[in-house]
Amino acid sequence: MRMAIPRTVREDFPIFRRRVHGKPLVYLDSAATSQKPRQVIEALVRYYEEYNANVHRGIYTLAEEATAKYEEARRKVATFIHARRPEEVIFTRSTTEAINLVAYAWGLHYLREGDEILLTEMEHHSNLVPWQIVASLKGASLRFLSFDEEGYLVLDDLERVLTERTKVVAVSHQSNVLGTINPVDEIVKRAHDVGAIVVVDGAQSVPHMPVDVQKLGCDFLAFSGHKMCGPTGIGALYGRYELLEAMPPFHGGGEMIQLVQLHTSTYKDPPWKFEAGTPNIADAIAWGVAIDYLCEVGMEAIRTHEKELVQYALNRLQEMAEVKVYGPRDVERRGSALAFNVADVHPHDVAQVLDQEGICIRAGHHCTQPLHRRLGVAATARASFYLYNTEEDIDQLVAGLQRVRELFSRVPR
Ligand code: 7TS
Numbered sequence: 001m002r003m004a005i006p007r008t009v010r011e012d013f014p015i016f017r018r019r020v021h022g023k024p025l026v027y028l029d030s031a032a033t034s035q036k037p038r039q040v041i042e043a044l045v046r047y048y049e050e051y052n053a054n055v056h057r058g059i060y061t062l063a064e065e066a067t068a069k070y071e072e073a074r075r076k077v078a079t080f081i082h083a084r085r086p087e088e089v090i091f092t093r094s095t096t097e098a099i100n101l102v103a104y105a106w107g108l109h110y111l112r113e114g115d116e117i118l119l120t121e122m123e124h125h126s127n128l129v130p131w132q133i134v135a136s137l138k139g140a141s142l143r144f145l146s147f148d149e150e151g152y153l154v155l156d157d158l159e160r161v162l163t164e165r166t167k168v169v170a171v172s173h174q175s176n177v178l179g180t181i182n183p184v185d186e187i188v189k190r191a192h193d194v195g196a197i198v199v200v201d202g203a204q205s206v207p208h209m210p211v212d213v214q215k216l217g218c219d220f221l222a223f224s225g226h227k228m229c230g231p232t233g234i235g236a237l238y239g240r241y242e243l244l245e246a247m248p249p250f251h252g253g254g255e256m257i258q259l260v261q262l263h264t265s266t267y268k269d270p271p272w273k274f275e276a277g278t279p280n281i282a283d284a285i286a287w288g289v290a291i292d293y294l295c296e297v298g299m300e301a302i303r304t305h306e307k308e309l310v311q312y313a314l315n316r317l318q319e320m321a322e323v324k325v326y327g328p329r330d331v332e333r334r335g336s337a338l339a340f341n342v343a344d345v346h347p348h349d350v351a352q353v354l355d356q357e358g359i360c361i362r363a364g365h366h367c368t369q370p371l372h373r374r375l376g377v378a379a380t381a382r383a384s385f386y387l388y389n390t391e392e393d394i395d396q397l398v399a400g401l402q403r404v405r406e407l408f409s410r411v412p413r
Helices: 007-012 038-050 061-080 095-110 129-138 155-161 184-193 241-246 281-297 299-318 347-356 369-375 391-409
Strands: 089-092 116-120 141-145 166-172 197-201 220-224 235-239 257-260 265-267 323-325 337-342 362-364 380-384
Touching: 038 281, 061 089, 061 281, 089 095, 095 129, 095 166, 095 197, 095 220, 095 235, 116 129, 129 141, 141 155, 155 184, 166 184, 184 197, 235 241, 281 299, 299 323, 299 337, 299 391, 337 347, 337 391, 347 362, 347 380, 347 391
Parallel strands: 116 141, 116 166, 166 197, 197 220
Antiparallel strands: 089 235, 220 235, 257 265, 323 337, 337 380, 362 380
């Protein structure tokens, strides 16, 4: 079959030259972190070899070049998610740090005793634990929207769980386990009706589909560079400018200040108010190059390619009676993270057998313990796809799972 993205895209990713246990690498763990194209790796080397200097302070040429490239990367990130202006993008370490930034800076300032924070039962721990901490500090409480048998959020329950006490709704755009794409635009409308702000965890959506913060209408969006062909250690928080202006800083230190006196300080405007200390210059710049790369391939093409792959995987896995797949079957309403179990074989055993075949999948709770408790299992195996995956990768996965079945059917139980 001819796919939305040609196989040749793999040639941009040096890691695919690698063999594992003598087999060609089959990488099916992009939901954990994506592989990096040569262009991104070269951008990192170029920064360190040609214009390594600190930003926002140097008067000399190297520092001016580094500052210009760093701020150019911010503009690329802002354009990619359709922010109204680059100043709505704060560089952070990751999605995790971006959510902590909102929870601490906004939450500690605005939440009051008796307020409620609405989350869902499918959140990654990074969109759950920070809210638990801040809620307990402020005397606020958490409420949860559940999901149904197919893995869709039960929106009818909004009637009950979304009230005038709700101050924050924090929801993932796409589940890293079930793959469900949540109807964020609808949730935003309902949340704004009761005066709550909406924080969207875009860790699994921004890398895989076109995302437009103006269309979504969300107040904050958190995402990570390393899941979208960029380096580790860089991510962003988008925030509506008026909200960022009204929020106190998260970290204090150098670079985020205007005037410092012994007892008080004034701060820069957003986003710099939220970027204390030396930022992750090299990785921000290389992330900008990753965004150029994704735009060249085209986000619509990436979404189409992944729909084709996940449809193919769902069809192939259906052939195996012992494989139970979790999450929606409708590829229009799901992304390409695909969690499953093979009869009663532990997912760690599944992953280990697949590793012998050069296949990388993730096994465990994928930082979503409450979701797994809801599913009634301690762990799942998960394959996840990206622009460089092919139907042959899925054929390899299925062949590997047949091997798992053979090996474990021989063990007396
Ligand atoms: N939110 C979601 C939905 C995620 O999938 C992840 C990472 C995060 C937040 C945290 O991102 P980070 O970049 O700050 O770590 N998810 C996974 C995963 O599914 N397997 O490894 C990491």
